[in-house]
Amino acid sequence: MSAEPMPHADRGDPVHGQDPAEPDPVPDRQLIAMVRAGETAAFAELFIRHRAVAGFVARAEADNQSDAADLVGEAFAVVFQAMVQGKGPTESFKPYLLTTIRRMAHRRNRQARGQAQSTDALQPGTRQSLGTQTMPLYESSVLVQAFWSLPERWQEVLWLVEVEDLKPAAVSRLMELNPNAVSSLLVRAREGFRQAYLQLHVAEAASPACRSVSGRLGKFARHGLPATTELKIRRHLAGCPGCSAALAELTGIESSMSRAPIRTRKYGPRSGRSLRSP
Template structure:
């Protein structure tokens, strides 16, 4: 079932400038005005695509997942079920459920090992290296706390100001800004950690699993010192550490580095 994407103008005063609320649009759909669902589609297809890409093992499936989710929600509403007020949470829950179901039934994987990538997921076949880094960034993003994912999406992908994004998360602009800073640093650390890979030497494992935070000076003084002593004596870990330091150099204190989060998460729209 396809979802029409035609815009739905306000049905009241022609001079009105306030957009209809989700609740009003849902009531119109229930009343037989199926075209009103087009406005909901336009309003939430972008965030729906974001959720589908981050929840799916194969981001190439995102468009199908979003389309199926919107169609399922529309069918539910027409049948007398579905959301009455909270359309966005209902839709995103449906998308996550469908993505997880597809993950369970699909044998395709975005990344099978450090040498094989699905280049179609984010870029052309002539950009395999950039694609590999993009996939690592997405995988790192998926492991962040949900609240961190939300704030990074609103601020760094959609480009909302703290005053705009704050109410969406129940935060003041200052608290939103502080949370965004912590989330960005958490993403940097997780992104670096994803480059460490699985330890090949068992005795190195307790140290390697903290390298992402270590390179970013994110550990306590004692923990930093323990890893430093180990890398001074271990040639393997010393080599891994050198690679991470080179990788994180462009990040600095405030920059994410390449690839950019927003470009990766919205690519393919």
């Protein structure tokens, strides 16, 4: 099956159905649905809306600045092909696009440096074998994995608030939500990020009984489970030294979260923007 060509980003495209100066653009989620349903011309509007931030992230992530334009074009093409095949984003376009750009940039950077090992290869199970010099790299990888594991809307609100440092009013407009809804979504996203970050520090247990507990320790440590489930886990912990030790480790990590922010990315040589530890 040959790849379908992307539509041209032309403001005169009939997909807009309105004067481009009108204040009520079609929401991203509606454009996504149109592309996934076969109305591929709708992708032109998504390209126009997000090419600026895509270029910014590509320039920040690429070691070779001359690669930035190619990264943007390739990323849009990859996302477009995914969408016409019924894959890719379903609600939030920008987080998916930017994640694609970052992955492509990191792959190019690794190839250019000739490095066989990458941060993507770091898994929680390798934590005990890492030296002290590698630990910051490991923690950065865990933060990124935790972020990517979140639902699209949680990724979007965290990105806009924590990385782009936008004001609530701007986030409300971009996400097409009222300020109260943005605040509520941000609270849930931050808590989900904390739980995911903790969970990635838990090694997979050997026994089935322990796996059912260890897979929920991140939420348990943050009191994010129903009372009945929490009671079952407490009973298991009372008789399981292994799971108790894993929980004790998470408790120590949680207590250090607010005291030791971890830098995961640097957006440009003079920028201190990053996704901080939960």
